[in-house]
Amino acid sequence: MTPFLSDDFLLHSATARQLYHFHAAPQPIIDYHCHLPPDQIAQNRQFENITQVWLYGDHYKWRAMRANGVNERFVTGDASDWEKFEKWAETVPYTVRNPLYNWTHLELRRYFGITELLNKNSARRIYDRCNELLQTPEYAVQSLLRKMNVVTVCTTDDPADSLEYHQALAATDFGTRILPTFRPDKAMTPEAPDYNQYLDRLGAAAGVGIQTYADLQAALRQRHDFFAAQGGRLSDHGLERLYVADYTEAEVAAIFTKARAGQALSAAEVEQFKSAMLIFLAELDWEKGWTQQFHLGALRNNNTRALRQLGPDTGWDSIGDFEQGRALSRFLDRLDTQDKLAKTILYNLNPADNDLFATMIGNFQDGSVAGKMQFGSGWWFLDQKDSMEKQLNALSNMGLLSRFVGMLTDSRSFLSFPRHEYFRRILCNLLGRDVENGELPAEELPWLGELVEKISYGNARDYFGFAPAAAPASAEYFGAN
Structure with missing residues (x-):
């Protein structure tokens, strides 16, 4: 009987163990999508x-x-x-x-x-x-990050956020990079009852009085520039699905004027507004060479009683069954046709969409960047062994696993970084099994070791343009065995 959580946890072959212990475990961690609070990092809580x-x-x-x-x-x-x-x-x-x-x-x-x-x-x-x-x-928080060999953390931040804690951290000698990610979801919700209050806050942050749609665009551009000045190079959107209605700039401007006046919008108007905003924001990312991320498919706040009692984002969400394919294709094609498609990571929450997402990214690889279009790692309900393996298999079957930018925590907890270890063990076990079964050549083991290092760390470093990590401040590394 194998002991629980032994050094060889999830590693069911000698090849898997070699790949993990010698190649995966020593790699630094780039956590390019999480929800860690930057104030607690800056204050070293x-x-x-x-x-x-x-x-x-x-x-x-x-x-x-x-x-x-x-x-x-x-x-x-x-x-x-x-x-x-x-x-x-x-x-x-x-x-x-x-x-x-x-x-x-x-x-x-x-x-x-x-x-x-x-x-x-x-x-x-x-x-x-x-x-x-x-x-x-x-x-203390900063020591927890160092001890797990975390070299880069990308937090998730609203355009109206001050980023004061990112600035404070940048002025210190703390070795881990803490970078902001541009999450403009609230700017895209003209149907929300508090939308005008949000616009006031956004306008104050940007120094722009937001009265027209052009003002909104100017404010978002100013904040996008500000995020870039603080080292930001990713955006993120959490949506049920993408929005791809036809629109004209005049129509969207009129819709915004109605929303700013507190007038109710039709479903069609909301769809047009969101569609226009997605294209505008995607073009901002393309202009700066950023990476855009889309987390798609969550059915949120299902329990009305709990929502009233506890508020949103308190654990009452589930996988949704939204149609994704046509909208994904149309949105990406609109940008590609104008040669304005930025590097893109697509995350699905419904496992039924694995193959759809894995094939969709292949439609828009243009040879400009290796792995320009990415099928993101198992997210939320799918960041467990079974779904990680399914995501890795779908990507392997229909794309290039070798160009995958790897795992992230998507977490609010400073104790969540063993999830990178968990993922790396699963990856090494899959590759090791293929070698042991004669499905991959044993003589390619040095290349497979390099591949594991790339997926664990190197691909993300190169894809996002991060400088190589310095040696960890401490030789102690909790993820190594």
Whole structure:
């Protein structure tokens, strides 16, 4: 029987073990899409306890606790941090075969050196030990990033954000690059009841009084320039699907005027406005040589009662079944026809769309950049072993796995970086299995090792134009075994 979470976890052949230990594990981490709060990085926050760093804002754990019959008071309510941790510990044994079970114990091992299984009996010991360590300087936020060999983090930021913490970090000798990502979703929602309030905030940040559609474009361009000046080189959109209605600039200007006046818009007008905005924003990215990301397919805020009680983004979302293909094709073709298609990463949330996305990127590879069009890594509900393998297989079958820019955390937690290890082990196991089965040549093992290094780190470094990482400040690397 193989021990749980051994050094060879998920590595089921000698070749897989060689690829992982010698090629994947030592690579630095570029986390090019996450939701880490830059203020906590700049302030080098010292968490008081494991609940604050582990359970606050973690929708994955919240959903599991609710499914296990835990009252909301112990999830997002007013229970003490110890009580919330205790309820999570009681839930952990019930998460077997959910990736949370492996992630939980990987994080306890990699960050805290705790090999004991978490359950109701061990909860107090583990809570106290983690809290003891969290009080030391080695467990402040910046040290956590260094110890996991994280060399670049791209946060997710609204155009109206000040980026003051990114600026503060850039002025220090903190070795990890913390760069902003331009997420303009709120600027695209004229149907939202608070849209005018948002425009006021955006206009104040840009120094532009936003009264017309041209003003909105000017404000967004100014903020896009500002993000670029702070090192930003990616945008991101979280959408159900892409919008590709026909429109004229005059029509969109009139629609914006109606929205600014607080008048209700028809569904067709909203579709036109979003379509125009997507093209405008994509052209901004193309002008600067940025990478645009599209996270598509989430059906959000399904539980009306919970939405009213807790607000959005509290763990009531699911996979949606939106039609993606025609809109993807039309949107990308519009930009390509004008020779204004930026480097693009497409993420799907419905696994039924894997092959669609994997083939769609091939329609718009133009030879200008290796892997210009990317099928993004397994995202949200798909960042577990089964779905990661399916994404890797779809990309391998219909594109070039060798040009893949690899994994990201998409996380709000500073303890989530073992997900890169998890992904790298899965990648190495797939390649190792193919070699052992005679489907890939053993004599190409040096090339496969180089390939693993590229997918783990090098491809992302080159694709986004990041400078090579310096040697880590500490020889300690929690992901290596």
